[in-house]
Amino acid sequence: MSNRTTAAALAAAVAAATLMSAGANAQTANADKERCYGISMAGKNDCAATGNNSCAGQSKADYDAKAWKYVAKGSCGTMEVTLKDGMKRKGTLAPM
Amino acid sequence: MAADRSPRAGAGLKPQHQRHILDGRPDVGWFEVHAENYMGAGGPPHRFLERVRALYPVSLHGVGLSIGSAGGLTPGHLGRLGAVAERYQPFLISEHLAWSTHDGVFLNDLLPLPYDDATLALVIRHVDEVQSALGRRILIENPSTYLRFKGEEMEETEFLGALARRSGCGLLLDVNNVVVSAANRGFDPLAYLDAFPVEHVGEIHLAGHAVLQDSDGCLLVDTHDRSVPPEVWDLHRRLIERLGPLPTLIEWDADVPAWPILEAEVAQAESVLRHGDELRAHAA
């Protein structure tokens, strides 16, 4: 594409984009969760720097190296994936 | 804080309480923030703190400077602390007698130091470095500890006294940490407070702790996840009666309660400080 035709295509796209955007700016988009997924994130106090409730050591001290024995069992089945072997499986893990 | 007013009680600032604080403008003396939570470039945390700062004095409490690191202060971090201080003009800046970074790895906890001469010399050097960079005095807080090191040469109170005298820093006396460390290391909290170099204290912290009981005995853990227990209130009252009012903070960082519950704790601390005023007026 020459510069000239690019410029013309651009101008047309901008005109179309402006039409699409009429009445919808960044502010109103916040409320439009279907098209523009926005959620307020609470500011987080990331610095623990003090003990915290799960520090009660005893209970969780030892999840350590056995990690891979756990099986994913959240909502991972929400997405079906086709793996290399061609079999469709739910996204769950078999124990290793 | 205005010099002609008696020190007041404050609360740790939590985003959960944003609306209560900005809309209700509760009658608390000041708010304290963890400096590291405001080291991002922008966004809602800064917008919140700016609005709070316009209404209240703010104190800056560092949790990541690692003042006891054998390998030196984390490069760049002091500059970032300075930038937050510059932006929010806190009336107090504090850090901990602890370490958290070694060899570039940050462990996100206030880890203990052996109280000996070599450590003291190191901490004095680092406090000097911080105070020179910030151009002002900082307060150093007594930590909660769960163990002791072999070959320690002095008590924590001696260490803090020497640190304050030789570096010119002030001290932040965390009364809950005294109770926690006393139980864990086996000393008497009252004797600790008697030996504490109180003339350097510029701020007091109050908080709650957890009790972990097991067959070999009990450990107290500094959890900041509940109200201040009676034992801590009692020590606070004794301190204020002895020293007069000092800025006192309620720390509640985990399982953060609804604002009215935290506000009631601050009000209780405030009543202890006003009781201190009365005693002073009486004595005068």
Place this chain on the structure above:
Amino acid sequence: MPPDMRPLAHAQQSFRRGVLQARLQVPAAVAGLPGPSRERRFSVYRNNVKASLVAALKAKFTVIERLVGEEFFEATALVFVERHPPRSPVLAEYGGGFASFLEVFEPAADLPYLPDVARLEWARHRAFHAADATPVAIDRLATLAADDLHDTRLTLHPATAVAASPWPIVSIWTTNTFDAETRRIGPDHAGEIALITRPQDDVLVNVLPPGSDLLIAALREGRALGTAIGQAPASLDLARTLALLFRAGAVVGLLKGISE
């Protein structure tokens, strides 16, 4: 390091190792005291460190946690913490390597979309803390003459990020963020390009048209619009891409007539 600092450095080195490694090993410098054992005492620090770092990851990767469940997430995060502890005292900066870690974390290999969903979540977190800037409306672009448009460069908002994936990451993220019961997403669902922005306080996630990631990458490099569209496939829906970029507050400045 002065020689008298060596014992402390050594103690901190073994503290660091003892706190992070999977096996509990109390540093030799820790004294015995009456009551609770050295192991129990040291474990308080160990657990403070691990639990607080796992909690920090949890707060940033809530959709990953929902996808794999709490138990698996904690176990995964713990391995990440042990292998990739924070390098900065600012905890908001911790977790940037989690997505790449998930790529090579064998137990998660059957969930190949996890790393890209984690990238989307990390981009949202980054956007939350990014510098503030004021977005410009597309009307400003519309006032330019066609020839000027060609040479116009767009300055992107510091919060703006793009995550392109062969997996429908925005659909996965959306249902796991908003729906009490997650929607099922079929295996033939096309990949998605996520646009992450923060025009004001709220972090927004939008799906961009196919190929738009190449256009935005070129714009980010400072290419003018006319050159940047040459980097994208001819099939790119340019109008929709521009409308979305501006509507989401991704653009904060137009630099006109400056050649590259």
